[in-house]
Amino acid sequence: AQKITQTQPGMFVQEKEAVTLDCTYDTSDPSYGLFWYKQPSSGEMIFLIYQGSYDQQNATEGRYSLNFQKARKSANLVISASQLGDSAMYFCAMRKRADKLIFGTGTRLQVFP
Amino acid sequence: NAGVTQTPKFQVLKTGQSMTLQCAQDMNHNSMYWYRQDPGMGLRLIYYSASEGTTDKGEVPNGYNVSRLNKREFSLRLESAAPSQTSVYFCASTHGTGYEQYFGPGTRLTVT
Numbered sequence: 001a002q003k004i005t006q007t008q009p010g011m012f013v014q015e016k017e018a019v020t021l022d023c024t025y026d027t028s029d030p031s032y033g034l035f036w037y038k039q040p041s042s043g044e045m046i047f048l049i050y051q052g053s054y055d056q057q058n059a060t061e062g063r064y065s066l067n068f069q070k071a072r073k074s075a076n077l078v079i080s081a082s083q084l085g086d087s088a089m090y091f092c093a094m095r096k097r098a099d100k101l102i103f104g105t106g107t108r109l110q111v112f113p
Numbered sequence: 114n115a116g117v118t119q120t121p122k123f124q125v126l127k128t129g130q131s132m133t134l135q136c137a138q139d140m141n142h143n144s145m146y147w148y149r150q151d152p153g154m155g156l157r158l159i160y161y162s163a164s165e166g167t168t169d170k171g172e173v174p175n176g177y178n179v180s181r182l183n184k185r186e187f188s189l190r191l192e193s194a195a196p197s198q199t200s201v202y203f204c205a206s207t208h209g210t211g212y213e214q215y216f217g218p219g220t221r222l223t224v225t
Contacts, residue, residue, distance in 0.1 A: 043201065
């Protein structure tokens, strides 16, 4: 069965430091996509970064990068130079057929000064 | 360009009442989705529509119906609300494979 696992319910990081949020996935499909979304306390879902299963290079978007290790089935999000505004819930998701997404349970990140 | 809009933002229902959640997107996307988010959980897919005129069940479809009214609009109906349907409901749309899903602001529904 296809599944997304986020094992860190909560993480703390000091401002300006880097942090890695873990995500592992399980699928037998050769073609899939992995997404990270941010959900601040206001509740909206904000797209951060995408990695396709056939992409050769790790995706990067500004301060966000995705550490994609296909053999390990992991897709960890790395946030560099954390800011106070990065405090939020972070969800890893995997694209299935018909572009449906399955989500992990999320990691709450708190950035402190 | 409003993106994905949802109405209402908040709703309180009594058990057994019915209601329709409305969703519209102005990005000319073919695919639209309804998710629910319960405390401590990620989003779970209720129904989706891969194109105008088609709908299909997701992970948790029981107690819901949907209508893809046209390319822009995708509504979710609760025929007889139950307390277990208390949740935050998100509508989303996407251009297609390889593209992100854009989410609406959500509807917070409480069933008493």
